[in-house]
Amino acid sequence: MEEDLFPHVNGQKKVKREWTGMIRENQVPHTMILYGDEGLGKTTAAVDLACRLAGGENPRPFYEICRTWIEKPGDAQDKLLQAKERIWYIRPLGMELKMEQFRLFMTASDSFTDEVHVCIIDEAQTMMPPVANALLKTLEEPAENLYFILITHDLRALLPTIQSRSVKFSFTPLDEKEYIRLMSLHADIFGVRGSEEIETAFQLTGGNPGMTREIFAGGSSGQPEKAMQFWETVTRSENPFTELSENILTDRKEFLKNLKWIRLVGRDILVSRAVPEEDFRRCRSVGTRETALAEFWTEKQMDQALQTLGTAEQACRRYISVKSIWDMIVIELRYIRKGHTAWKRL
DSSP: OOOOOOTTOOSOHHHHHHHHHHHTTOOSSSSSEEEESSSSSHHHHHHHHHHHHHTTTTTTHHHOOOHHHHHHOOTTTTTEEEEEETTTHHHHHHHHBOOOHHHHHHHHHHOOSOEEEEEEEEEGBBBOOOHHHHHHHHSSSOOEEEEEEEEESSSGGGGGGHHSSSSSEEOOOOOOOOHHHHHHHHHHHHOOOSSHHHHHHHHHHHHHHHHHHHHHHTOTTTHHHHHHHHHHHHOOOOOOOHHHTTTOOSSHHHHHHHHHHHHHHHHHHHHHOOOOOGGOOOOOGGGGHHHHHHSSSOOHHHHHHHHHHHHHHHHHTTTHHHHHHHHHHHHHHHHHHHHHOOOOOO
């Protein structure tokens, strides 16, 4: 059996095959973009690749350091992290990547040795134009011993000129077999146990491990019911703002989990309008009630509602007040339901 050069990457067979070939043929591009939905393991894969490039046949010393960047994010104000001055990791400070972070890295790069160095840039879509243009200048004339790995879940947000100078790798959800294997091996991490619960989790998340961890870790008991009650209230109540304001969650992590379930049920309501078969629904425990609500929403309205919830998730990750986000959700969804023009989003 061929050696797995990237043992911490789950699924992504095509990506791993391409990377293995590039390394063995010494044809690794100096700039790579890993893109795909959140939760598919792009950061873990970037670390695996960086450690293999920097460590050659012995990547473990690098990985022992780098894995803490994922498992223990630490101080959000870290300007950048490094492993043995060979692998550098830059992530957003607050809402975006800052020019100061790139200046620190580029200053350090002036004294790089002939050994391989790798710079991982996480959530690259948060680069503002000045930062992106500064990076572009570096990518136009890459140093022989320096590789960049950009990670994003919004490829469209990256400058076309940066994309044109990069090789892109698409990350996709796990197929059912890969997903079941991962969940069975790491039930303590993902929070799903037993074949029936794993099957439900696969249907809910579409094979996305990160989403599984977000909505199941710590238990998901009662979540579909709570999400269903939210939609029933928004749809049928004459005063949803008053009724739902009592249910606001103050813990940001729990709030995000709640939003995930609300979006999943909303997606099912949208699907119910177009496809009567239950196999296409994810929250089957409340499927009958989802169908009953579908007649109250047009496809356009539900699409607008799901976009609003997506905006709310982004706002939550940017540390906007949970109460303000919740108020925005309830008010805007009520406007959409009544057929009014949605108010300005956050």
